[in-house]
Amino acid sequence: MNLKLSHISSIENKTLQITGSKSETNRLLILQALYPSIKIENVSNSDDSELMQKALLSNELIVDIHHAGTAMRFLTAYFAVKDGRETVLTGSKRMQERPIKILVDALRQLGCKISYEKQEGYPPIRIQGTKPIANQVELQANVSSQYISALMLIAGSLPNGLVITLKGKVTSVPYINMTLSLLKDVGVKGTFEDNVITIQPNNTNLNKNVVVESDWSSASYFYSIIALSDNAEVTIGSYKQESYQGDSSLADIYKHLGVKTTFGQNSITLTKSNVATKFPEELNLSNSPDIAQTIVVTCFGLGIGCYLTGLHTLKIKETDRLEALKAEIEKLGGQVTITQDSLRLEPMTLLNKDISIATYNDHRMAMAFAPLALRTDLFIEDANVVSKSYPDFWSDLKKLGFKVS
Numbered sequence: 001m002n003l004k005l006s007h008i009s010s011i012e013n014k015t016l017q018i019t020g021s022k023s024e025t026n027r028l029l030i031l032q033a034l035y036p037s038i039k040i041e042n043v044s045n046s047d048d049s050e051l052m053q054k055a056l057l058s059n060e061l062i063v064d065i066h067h068a069g070t071a072m073r074f075l076t077a078y079f080a081v082k083d084g085r086e087t088v089l090t091g092s093k094r095m096q097e098r099p100i101k102i103l104v105d106a107l108r109q110l111g112c113k114i115s116y117e118k119q120e121g122y123p124p125i126r127i128q129g130t131k132p133i134a135n136q137v138e139l140q141a142n143v144s145s146q147y148i149s150a151l152m153l154i155a156g157s158l159p160n161g162l163v164i165t166l167k168g169k170v171t172s173v174p175y176i177n178m179t180l181s182l183l184k185d186v187g188v189k190g191t192f193e194d195n196v197i198t199i200q201p202n203n204t205n206l207n208k209n210v211v212v213e214s215d216w217s218s219a220s221y222f223y224s225i226i227a228l229s230d231n232a233e234v235t236i237g238s239y240k241q242e243s244y245q246g247d248s249s250l251a252d253i254y255k256h257l258g259v260k261t262t263f264g265q266n267s268i269t270l271t272k273s274n275v276a277t278k279f280p281e282e283l284n285l286s287n288s289p290d291i292a293q294t295i296v297v298t299c300f301g302l303g304i305g306c307y308l309t310g311l312h313t314l315k316i317k318e319t320d321r322l323e324a325l326k327a328e329i330e331k332l333g334g335q336v337t338i339t340q341d342s343l344r345l346e347p348m349t350l351l352n353k354d355i356s357i358a359t360y361n362d363h364r365m366a367m368a369f370a371p372l373a374l375r376t377d378l379f380i381e382d383a384n385v386v387s388k389s390y391p392d393f394w395s396d397l398k399k400l401g402f403k404v405s
């Protein structure tokens with residue numbers, strides 16, 4: 001489905017409800033499978049969370065998690081310790097290019113039995129569920145935090161818990177802290193100090209009710225819309241100031257792009273403010289990689305330059321997001337330079353009209369470019385990709401007065 005996008009009316013006093021965080025949901029679904037009395041509210045309606053639920057209920061040999069990175073990584077650890085179950089875990093063509101060796105090697109250190117079906121180091125993998133024999137593991141922490149969260153999530157259910165030693169510079173740290181916080185919320189104790197994570201065993205039936213906060217990465221597109229509007233206000237639920245999600249740094253980052261965030265009881269109100277302060281000369285996003293695309297496109301729409309660093313994980317996400325950003329912004333008339341872990345956007349005020357944005361099977365390419373419709377009419381190719389994290393995205397844009405056809 002290709003969409004034509006334009007904007008027709010002003011955005012004043014609008015309200016939206018965004019679905020639960022897919023990161024929090026996918027962690028809690030694993031924990032609920034291990035401790036069945038856990039109850040979850042405000043579950044994400046993303047494809048990635050639906051695929052996770054389906055996979056956890058499946059008795060089939062082959063489990064296909066399509067594009068869902070967290071499902072791939074978390075289920076690898078989950079099935080590896082499910083004694084007696086054999087699983088072939090696979091995913092989309094792109095998932096088969098996203099590395100999993102660091103996690104497989106770590107699980108092998110614990111005595112887990114995993115082999116590769118096609119290419120060494122990549123899905124699909126064949127897992128013979130077993131009882132792990134060790135309770136200590138070491139792994140490289142600079143490629144994806146999801147490998148670490150995967151180990152943490154199963155750790156409490158192991159007879160002796162788990163000590164995880166992280167090597168190298170740790171990336172996407174807030175996601176590790178999110179896992180630790182959710183473990184604590186359901187009753188599994190743990191610490192993360194000096195690159196060592198210790199998770200205590202807990203084999204009692206944990207009976208907790210956890211409410212998922214709405215998804216901050218999804219909220220990023222509304223930050224961009226407000227920044228690119230002349231005068232606008234939108235209230236979005238359900239959010240809190242003390243978030244587990246690193247992407248809540250949006251509230252600070254977008255102050256520099258003219259967006260004021262007001263925290264309500266259970267919501268955020270985003271208002272256009274005309275007191276934008278100077279955008280930082282360098283912004284390191286290694287703690288919140290998923291909002292990089294949104295920020296680059298907002299800066300481009302505002303005609304300001306930016307230099308984003310800490311982007312090394314973007315190359316192994318749904319697509320190579322650095323190459324994809326460069327290609328699409330250059331079609332619109334911008335100028336972008338990328339390295340392995342950074343992106344520089346030159347300031348530029350003119351936007352080419354009626355450009356068709358390719359989305360590369362990446363939900364965030366579609367959603368990050370959509371706000372530019374406030375500046376110029378544009379087309380979004382394969383617009384259904386948004387369902388990976390935010391199936392209601394296009395209907396929510398319509399509520400804000402966008403014309404989506």
Ligand SMILES: O=C(O)C1=C[C@@H](OP(=O)(O)O)[C@@H](O)[C@H](O)C1
Pocket residue numbers: 022023024070143144145146149171172175289290313
């Ligand atoms: O643990 C998680 O829920 C996630 C961790 C991040 O991945 P990396 O740790 O691979 O950067 C993030 O990009 C992804 O969307 C979700």
Ligand SMILES: C=C(OP(=O)(O)O)C(=O)O
Pocket residue numbers: 067068069070071290317318364389
């Ligand atoms: C990178 C993402 O997801 P995952 O790694 O879970 O596929 C994302 O949602 O931006």
